[in-house]
Amino acid sequence: MKMEGGSTPNALLGLLSLRPMSGYDIRQMVSRSIGHFWSESYGQIYPGLKRLAAAGLVEKKTERNKGKPDRNLYSLTADGRERLQEWLKIPVAEETARNELLLKLFFGVHVAMSVNREHVASNMEFHQRALKVYTAMAKQLRRDKANDPNLPYWLMTLNYGRHHSAAILKWCRETLAELDEIESKGKRRK
Amino acid sequence: MKMEGGSTPNALLGLLSLRPMSGYDIRQMVSRSIGHFWSESYGQIYPGLKRLAAAGLVEKKTERNKGKPDRNLYSLTADGRERLQEWLKIPVAEETARNELLLKLFFGVHVAMSVNREHVASNMEFHQRALKVYTAMAKQLRRDKANDPNLPYWLMTLNYGRHHSAAILKWCRETLAELDEIESKGKRRK
DNA sequence: AGATACATGTAAGTTGTTACATGATTAC
DNA sequence: GTAATCATGTAACAACTTACATGTATCT
Numbered sequence: 001m002k003m004e005g006g007s008t009p010n011a012l013l014g015l016l017s018l019r020p021m022s023g024y025d026i027r028q029m030v031s032r033s034i035g036h037f038w039s040e041s042y043g044q045i046y047p048g049l050k051r052l053a054a055a056g057l058v059e060k061k062t063e064r065n066k067g068k069p070d071r072n073l074y075s076l077t078a079d080g081r082e083r084l085q086e087w088l089k090i091p092v093a094e095e096t097a098r099n100e101l102l103l104k105l106f107f108g109v110h111v112a113m114s115v116n117r118e119h120v121a122s123n124m125e126f127h128q129r130a131l132k133v134y135t136a137m138a139k140q141l142r143r144d145k146a147n148d149p150n151l152p153y154w155l156m157t158l159n160y161g162r163h164h165s166a167a168i169l170k171w172c173r174e175t176l177a178e179l180d181e182i183e184s185k186g187k188r189r190k
Numbered sequence: 191m192k193m194e195g196g197s198t199p200n201a202l203l204g205l206l207s208l209r210p211m212s213g214y215d216i217r218q219m220v221s222r223s224i225g226h227f228w229s230e231s232y233g234q235i236y237p238g239l240k241r242l243a244a245a246g247l248v249e250k251k252t253e254r255n256k257g258k259p260d261r262n263l264y265s266l267t268a269d270g271r272e273r274l275q276e277w278l279k280i281p282v283a284e285e286t287a288r289n290e291l292l293l294k295l296f297f298g299v300h301v302a303m304s305v306n307r308e309h310v311a312s313n314m315e316f317h318q319r320a321l322k323v324y325t326a327m328a329k330q331l332r333r334d335k336a337n338d339p340n341l342p343y344w345l346m347t348l349n350y351g352r353h354h355s356a357a358i359l360k361w362c363r364e365t366l367a368e369l370d371e372i373e374s375k376g377k378r379r380k
Numbered sequence: 381a382g383a384t385a386c387a388t389g390t391a392a393g394t395t396g397t398t399a400c401a402t403g404a405t406t407a408c
Numbered sequence: 409g410t411a412a413t414c415a416t417g418t419a420a421c422a423a424c425t426t427a428c429a430t431g432t433a434t435c436t
């Protein structure tokens with residue numbers, strides 16, 4: 001009974017600390033609430049919950065529904081809560097995230113300028129959309145979760161997204177301008 | 191002969207477009223030049239080069255050295271260069287990167303405030319160091335690679351890092367202040 | 381009639397890291 | 409003498425995604 005390592009099982013414990021959920025619920029939560037900084041697929045969630053149950057960190061209760069399929073509701077046990085708290089205390093291991101956009105831009109000399117511009121432009125659109133989503137989510141949270149002790153923490157994660165997207169947006173604008181400059185310099189020389 | 195998918199083989203082609211290199215050289219390059227947005231381990235590099243050679247995208251030449259061990263120098267073939275260019279044109283797939291710091295902060299209500307503060311503080315230090323590194327690298331590049339057609343592109347990737355780290359730094363400062371506020375509010379109520 | 385939401389799970393495949401195995405040379 | 413750098417590779421393991429398999433109910 002190891003249950004060490006990966007953050008996935010710990011993420012599951014964290015989500016179950018909010019309320020008892022099924023694997024399906026968890027998937028919804030991940031893509032809706034924490035989708036801007038986390039992801040989990042069914043292939044991780046269902047086997048993960050099974051392992052957590054075997055380790056006694058979560059409890060499974062099957063909810064039978066007429067018409068609708070059965071739901072396996074998982075809830076955190078005392079051991080599970082303890083485990084979650086221990087994990088939360090462990091310093092975050094910062095690994096350099098791979099960034100395919102930067103990799104392609106790094107080799108940008110090999111392609112037409114329009115290609116590089118396209119990459120940056122679509123990244124720009126991505127972060128423009130993201131900013132709108134963050135703002136909408138923050139508004140909704142402040143309305144629906146006023147008085148929820150989680151609120152300030154949740155807003156912090158949204159703020160991270162805001163700062164990040166705003167910065168990248170600025171970089172995109174600057175970079176597009178620079179790409180134009182490179183092109184016009186190249187043309188002038190011809 | 192598939193050679194589709196993953197960006198790793200394409201990253202290898204890109205690096206070999208700069209100059210012929212050995213697997214060892216590539217590892218050095220990755221950790222020194224593009225380490226702030228990419229990573230590759232030997233376990234990926236050596237088998238990857240072998241597969242690229244089998245597909246005719248790179249060529250291997252063994253360089254025998256007295257005293258020192260042999261070096262397997264790989265260089266890009268015409269096919270390899272073409273493949274690289276094709277890949278560079280493919281739009282970047284943006285996937286949400288997992289962020290363990292945000293995940294832990296999201297569940298911050300479960301632990302003592304000092305724990306959350308520590309996470310944010312060490313992230314702050316990380317980005318402070320990163321900013322210095324980016325600045326030093328940009329300076330060095332401008333000196334060593336003036337006239338290199340790659341220079342503007344390489345500076346763009348460094349600029350991304352600058353914008354990103356500066357933004358996260360700002361977020362860290364704001365977040366530390368907010369954490370202090372939550373704590374003092376909690377104490378006032380007692 | 382067909383798409384979407386609800387609901388659970390497995391299997392295969394991909395991708396990646398870490399540790400191991402080996403061994404010479406050079407700098408301290 | 410011992411640690412670091414040079415140099416290549418494999419094997420075992422860990423993590424994660426996607427597609428598949430199955431079936432009902434509701435909405436359009």
